[in-house]
Amino acid sequence: MSANVSPTAGMQPTATYDSPFLKACRREPVPHTPVWFMRQAGRSLPEYRKVREGIGMLDSCMRPELVAEITLQPVRRHRVDAAIFFSDIVVPLKAIGIDLDIKPGIGPVVEQPVRTRADLARLRDLTPEDVSYVTEAIGLLLPELGSTPLIGFAGAPFTLASYLVEGGPSRTYENAKAMMYGDPELWADLLDRLADITAAFLKVQIEAGVSAVQLFDSWAGALAPADYRRSVLSASAKVFREVADHGVPRIHFGVGTGELLGLMGEAGADVVGVDWRVPLDEAARRVGPGKALQGNLDPTVLFAGREAVEAKAQEVLESAAGLEGHIFNLGHGVMPSTEADALTHLVEYVHTRTAR
Numbered sequence: 406m407s408a409n410v411s412p413t414a415g416m417q418p419t420a421t422y423d424s425p426f427l428k429a430c431r432r433e434p435v436p437h438t439p440v441w442f443m444r445q446a447g448r449s450l451p452e453y454r455k456v457r458e459g460i461g462m463l464d465s466c467m468r469p470e471l472v473a474e475i476t477l478q479p480v481r482r483h484r485v486d487a488a489i490f491f492s493d494i495v496v497p498l499k500a501i502g503i504d505l506d507i508k509p510g511i512g513p514v515v516e517q518p519v520r521t522r523a524d525l526a527r528l529r530d531l532t533p534e535d536v537s538y539v540t541e542a543i544g545l546l547l548p549e550l551g552s553t554p555l556i557g558f559a560g561a562p563f564t565l566a567s568y569l570v571e572g573g574p575s576r577t578y579e580n581a582k583a584m585m586y587g588d589p590e591l592w593a594d595l596l597d598r599l600a601d602i603t604a605a606f607l608k609v610q611i612e613a614g615v616s617a618v619q620l621f622d623s624w625a626g627a628l629a630p631a632d633y634r635r636s637v638l639s640a641s642a643k644v645f646r647e648v649a650d651h652g653v654p655r656i657h658f659g660v661g662t663g664e665l666l667g668l669m670g671e672a673g674a675d676v677v678g679v680d681w682r683v684p685l686d687e688a689a690r691r692v693g694p695g696k697a698l699q700g701n702l703d704p705t706v707l708f709a710g711r712e713a714v715e716a717k718a719q720e721v722l723e724s725a726a727g728l729e730g731h732i733f734n735l736g737h738g739v740m741p742s743t744e745a746d747a748l749t750h751l752v753e754y755v756h757t758r759t760a761r
């Protein structure tokens with residue numbers, strides 16, 4: 406049984422359930438604004454670079470002890486309010502047999518892109534046995550984390566499709582969008598398959614004991630709102646619906662999604678992640694009532710020195726002052742060359758400034 410089942414499910418609240426991060430997700434009062442960073446585990450940490458030496462990215466995701474160690478590193482060093490499970494959005498695709506790799510400095514590369522109806526057959530259902538190393542790693546992590554919540558995650562159908570159809574990272578998504586505009590039926594079936602795989606992957610993590618889940622639709626900002634509504638929203642909404650009755654908060658995040666925030670709210674998450682382009686008070690108006698917000702310091706601010714970091718963090722806190730439920734984060738992932746100490750200081754700063 407997971408350590409953070411809601412009291413409405415008949416369980417006693419636990420220290421994890423009462424953590425600032427989970428309280429903020431539920432829009433309850435918090436002792437201080439909780440902080441965590443997307444990509445907090447990664448190349449910004451010398452201890453990460455050390456343990457990853459000579460081990461490929463995907464290989465490292467399949468070694469439970471290494472996954473647990475890497476997940477814990479930023480919690481120990483920065484005292485963030487949540488851990489994020491060390492994995493990657495393409496892990497479930499690899500686990501069902503898609504021939505792909507994560508190339509250093511490039512990202513996920515798919516050997517044979519998905520372009521035709523026949524290619525869909527390669528996307529079989531994901532079973533818990535396909536990712537037993539994930540369940541095992543979460544089992545190792547929970548006792549080590551104590552009351553610090555663990556966030557599970559998956560890639561959203563559109564972002565996964567962008568890698569599968571393009572065959573790798575893209576700036577224009579021309580092949581993916583060509584399928585979306587040119588063969589809407591095939592596109593809908595592809596996104597529906599990916600929604601099932603994503604929901605299954607999130608359920609594995611929830612059953613293993615994660616306290617919250619985040620759906621990364623990192624590249625959804627490439628879409629016009631009308632196309633997002635017509636061709637993407639229902640697949641992401643299906644993922645949120647599938648995990649709705651598990652009692653863990655669901656976070657929805659994308660980059661460059663200012664014009665999509667209302668629709669992302671409609672997709673059904675409890676918390677919406679916002680990048681740095683839209684101030685949080687304006688984001689709250691766009692997302693609509695009843696949802697917490699997560700964000701949104703520009704990750705490049707961390708290169709500008711302490712004074713600038715504090716001033717810009719203060720701006721984020723001020724624009725969040727009227728919100729019910731704010732989780733402090735960056736507007737996108739930590740950049741690899743970020744000074745680790747700048748992140749530690751930022752956590753301390755937000756905790757001190759918001760202590761109530």
Ligand SMILES: Cc1c2[nH]c(c1CCC(=O)O)Cc1[nH]c(c(CCC(=O)O)c1C)Cc1[nH]c(c(CCC(=O)O)c1C)Cc1[nH]c(c(C)c1CCC(=O)O)C2
Pocket residue numbers: 442443444445446447448462489490491492493494495507508509510511512513558621623738
């Ligand atoms: C788009 C996307 C991917 N992966 C992910 C996303 C969505 C988040 C986002 O928008 O950034 C999600 C992801 N990938 C990773 C995490 C770990 C958890 C954390 O946030 O700390 C998470 C949440 C580890 C990783 N995933 C990857 C790394 C870097 C590889 C390494 O350290 O060797 C890490 C730490 C590889 C990866 N994987 C992907 C990219 C673009 C890259 C970068 C390639 C590179 O710059 O080398 C695909």
